[in-house]
Amino acid sequence: MDTWLVTGGGGFLGANAGLFLRGRAESLGLVRRESGTGSTFVTTIEADLSDVSRAVEVVEAARPSVILHCAAVSRHEDCESDPARAELINVNATRELARAAHEIGAQFIYVSTDAVFDGATGIYNEDALPNPFSVYGQTKLEGEHVALLEANALVVRTNFFGWSPSGRSSILEFFYNSLTRGEVVKGYTDFVVTSMYAQHLMEAIWTLAERDAHGVFHVASKDPLSKYDFAIAAADVFDLDSSLVFPTSEDVEPREWAKSRDISLDTSKFESFTQTPSPTQRQGLTAARLDASTVRVWLQDGKMTDTALASAASRKPLESDWF
Numbered sequence: 001m002d003t004w005l006v007t008g009g010g011g012f013l014g015a016n017a018g019l020f021l022r023g024r025a026e027s028l029g030l031v032r033r034e035s036g037t038g039s040t041f042v043t044t045i046e047a048d049l050s051d052v053s054r055a056v057e058v059v060e061a062a063r064p065s066v067i068l069h070c071a072a073v074s075r076h077e078d079c080e081s082d083p084a085r086a087e088l089i090n091v092n093a094t095r096e097l098a099r100a101a102h103e104i105g106a107q108f109i110y111v112s113t114d115a116v117f118d119g120a121t122g123i124y125n126e127d128a129l130p131n132p133f134s135v136y137g138q139t140k141l142e143g144e145h146v147a148l149l150e151a152n153a154l155v156v157r158t159n160f161f162g163w164s165p166s167g168r169s170s171i172l173e174f175f176y177n178s179l180t181r182g183e184v185v186k187g188y189t190d191f192v193v194t195s196m197y198a199q200h201l202m203e204a205i206w207t208l209a210e211r212d213a214h215g216v217f218h219v220a221s222k223d224p225l226s227k228y229d230f231a232i233a234a235a236d237v238f239d240l241d242s243s244l245v246f247p248t249s250e251d252v253e254p255r256e257w258a259k260s261r262d263i264s265l266d267t268s269k270f271e272s273f274t275q276t277p278s279p280t281q282r283q284g285l286t287a288a289r290l291d292a293s294t295v296r297v298w299l300q301d302g303k304m305t306d307t308a309l310a311s312a313a314s315r316k317p318l319e320s321d322w323f
């Protein structure tokens, strides 16, 4: 069995990765600090990437075959208010981890973002020119560049939704929580993405890693949806009241990173490389609903129930419910 080391192991995607990797690989989660509420990883190690030398030591000792680098200063607000920290974690730590991966011959997978594009046109393919609209997008793009300095790097540009340990990290959780409580919510009609269900994203990353993919890949759902359309689809799939979602425009927001945009990704390269169609967002929502009693419960209760474990282990890459 290969060993996967996942940074940001306590975060939204990192925790999903830990669960996905159960039964598929030895998994080692790097976290800034132990949460005390359990981890999805078989082994968890503390390392603060502000001092990346500790993480590099862990890499050198564990000698994983794959490093999945999920850790980041991931909120636009945090990057705008502390650009030096964003640079330190999103760029410098990435550079050092990519180097360490190269030194031990591990595959380095850097999780990047659709926010490297300005959103003027949408349906961006891997040859499109990035033009970030925020400190977050800029530092993530620089992170791509330093990762790609290493020959074995894979950059996955994406956007995802799903279940998270906090229960509050994703757009699905925002709409699910609000609509379940019967609250009226805004759905932006002019912010368009190709968000992908997090467990589907892990299946896609696993497949790319198995096929030793290098370079930049756009991994996302095939259908662009506005946040409003996503909310309506989520309400439908989860049997919630879609009349609580009212359409509004991002341009009423004063924040630069929240302006009207279409940052949807073209996934043709992924599809032809893996010979797999990308899922639709509705297929992702349907999978998320099926996972609500397993993946969601596990991530949020910090315990691996027998059902969740069986569900994680039986989910076969690229044979799931997405096509």
Ligand SMILES: NC(=O)c1ccc[n+]([C@@H]2O[C@H](COP(=O)([O-])OP(=O)(O)OC[C@H]3O[C@@H](n4cnc5c(N)ncnc54)[C@H](OP(=O)(O)O)[C@@H]3O)[C@@H](O)[C@H]2O)c1
Binding pocket: 007, 008, 009, 010, 011, 012, 013, 014, 031, 032, 033, 047, 048, 049, 050, 069, 070, 071, 072, 073, 074, 075, 089, 111, 112, 113, 114, 140, 158, 159, 160, 161, 169
């Ligand atoms: N969410 C999305 O839709 C989306 C879209 C495109 C790309 N991405 C990218 O996907 C990756 C994962 O995102 P996510 O949504 O899972 O973010 P997240 O939930 O915020 O997770 C990021 C993780 O990074 C860790 N981290 C931050 N600073 C650290 C430090 N100094 N030392 C050690 N760990 C540190 C955080 O630990 P703490 O919890 O201790 O802070 C957290 O566990 C990121 O690279 C992000 O840029 C996300």
